[in-house]
Amino acid sequence: MPQQLSSKEASLFRSVVRHYEEKQYKRGIKAADQILKKNPKHGDTTAMKALIMNQQGKTEDAFTLAKEALKMDMKSHVCWHVYGMLYRSNKNFEEAIKAYKFALRLEPESQQILRDLAILQVQMRDCAGYLQSRHQMLQARPQMRQMWTGLAIAYHLAGQLSEAENVLTSYEGTLKHSPPKTDIEHADAIMYKNDLISEQGDTQRALDHLEKNGKKNLDHLTVMERRAKYLFQLGRKDDAVKAYKALLDRNADHSVYYDELMKVLDIPGEDEAAKKAVFDEYAEKFPRCDAAKRLPLDFLTGNTFREQAKHYLTHMLNKGVPSTFANLKHLYSDDFKKDALLTLAEEYLAANQGEGKSGDVSKGKAAALYFIAQHYNYYLSQDLDKAMEYVDKAIEMDPKSVDFAMTKARIWKHRGNTQKASEAMDHARQLDTKDRYINSKGAKYQLRNNENETALKTMGLFTRQDAVGGPMADLLDMQCLWYLTEDGEAYARQGNIGMALKRFQSIYNIFEVWQEDQYDFHTFSLRKGQARAYIEMIRWEDNLREHTFYSRAALAAVDVYLSIHDKPVAEENQANGGDAVEKKKAVKKARKEQQRLEREAAEAAAKQDPNKGGQQQDAKKVDEDPLGLKLAATKEPLAEAMKYLTPLLQFSQKNVDSQIAGFDVFIRRKKYLMALRCLLAGFDLNPEHPRVHEQTVELRLALNKDQEIPERVLELVNAEFNVDAKTDIKKMNTEFWTKNQDSPDHVLSSIKAQKMLGDDMATCEEAVEELLSMDNVTFEVAGKALQTLRSWRSGQADAFRQAAHDKWPEVTLFA
Known part of the structure; x- marks a missing residue:
């Protein structure tokens, strides 16, 4: 039997819970020790002490103490709940769910345990379990709208769309008065219900629901877009035409609206005149609209294309728009259009050789030179000598143009001269030192030239100056994936596989964080009444490892581990340059410096609140492997490679490089069936x-x-x-x-x-x-x-x- 606390000690126990919630951990430990001094076998207090110790970073001691608490009182829902929370904090969700379920059997009415269990179930995509938990939560609090919405979402995730819709309808039936127009939660629930009806394939009912409830909805744009789509799907072409024209009147630069309008109007693909008439209408109606003038170039041919392109190109070059080539380069897959655009640019250049009074001619000439330089730099029309000739002329006219200088750097890159490309991009960066984008480009080109330290200094110009650990620590905090990827690839090229693996490991950890970040949004989204955004986030998270940056980093990491397997090297040879003694000194120095910085950070945090001095969140963990030597010295490189490869094969099956990497790993592991599967997938x-x-x-x-x-x-x-x-x-x-x-x-x-x-x-x-x-x-x-x-x-x-x-x-x- 558990020990019963006196009223004074019961009050003290409540203060332990409060101290934990307020993150006053030292006070919580002190209060718990006061209780345990008189009641050493009190399981709930022991469990709470374990929970606080876990927050202080003493994970092993916390688990030991939590197990002792369970021995003291196996029938305490608090002990089992705490046990589950410890597993949850250590990302062992399966064991956490088991502990929560046991706690719930002991205390079926506990909303806190039920909520924690439901969150873990949806995190693990246990849709059946989540649905059951949501039913219990609704029965306990039927007066709260978010409980009804949560149950609808549970049905939705389980694939039971009609039941999800019925839940929302049932709640609407309980409302005595219609919510005001300013009720954002109600507005989102209405559109979410419309989503459910539409996903069931009942377009007519979805349109009726939208017509009835959409007029007062705050999300006017979504209502208009869905109405147009439903009308088109139902074959009501006249109404659909009006709906898409209303959308174009709202935003004439949205290219998708034009595509949908063409489908509704049922204009044949070869009828260029009819399609052009639609665009001409909006070009005349909205003179500053770019899409109405540019999009016809996609389907026009022959002289009609040439006339339209001349009009568009002349307009853009006269204004000196830097993005002109970027707007048109997709046309280069057509040889006629590619040649026509070059001819038009050369004709424009020939006609603008003089100097205008206001400098317009000079601006247009420089823009034309820039366009032609980009033309010859593009891979479908590449002539790098001519590209360099034209960009030099453009720079001569405007030496302070960042765009011109950046293009020269790209030409050097395409020539394969990473040294000159880096120098040219750094020159462009110095032309505008307040621009973060060009600063990032400069660092990227430095990394391509294997200048890791220089690139970090360049990035340091825009990172927080007070960041503990310097610019790299801030880049890690900001999850700057492109930099970490380029940095890792640069180290891999130099043979410094330790640092390369360290960067790829950081990227892997960032994706793990993104996976875990959804945990907080399971309740936040419902509390804020954002069901549609929540469903979108869930679907995005389910395909998180399809992200290009993950694929790129994972493939690079697999290559490094394959090289370790094929050519094992001793730990002291992993760092780049220097003999073994010097490398050991560098490791020791790096560790001391890291420890000093972490100690200073902890002291600064302790000064702000002495109760948080040992808090795990306030001080980062000391980096025990600053040069990646332990990562590079792995005895099982193929097993480490599988950590990166498994998500690739699961989520990037359409990437032939993923299948090729999979074969390379499996053939070395002598997993011939798996190797054959990758080979056949790559062949397909x-x-x-x-x-x-x-x-x-x-x-x-x-x-x-x-x-x-x-x-x-x-x-x-x-x-x-x-x-x-x-x-x-x-x-x-x-x-x-x-x-x-x-x-x-x-x-x-x-x-x-x-x-x-x-x-x-x-x-x-x-x-x-x-x-x-x-x-x-x-x-x-x-x-x-x-x-x-x-x-x-x-x-x-x-x-x-x-x-x-x-x-x-x-x-x-x-x-």
């Missing part, structure tokens, strides 16, 4: 990809050589694999080579396959060297070839690098 996505052919050869060879494959596995692989054991792989590789003999990338993969098949090293080296003589070889492919030679530990690598340098003297990679 891009059967002509050079790496897919290379991996096909690699898998067949591995199956032929590995004598320890279980017979059942071998049967399954052979049943699905279209290259059986009797296939002449050398002949297959030769046929692939012959078929793609004009593609340097494919030829390089064929050479690598040839090497795997056992061909003489000298023959393969000679074939790689011959790549440089191909007409369409690029310095990027030559860089891959050089990397291949180095991976073979070829003695011809330096000679190849020199030959590539002679062919591309400006490319930094071969310098």
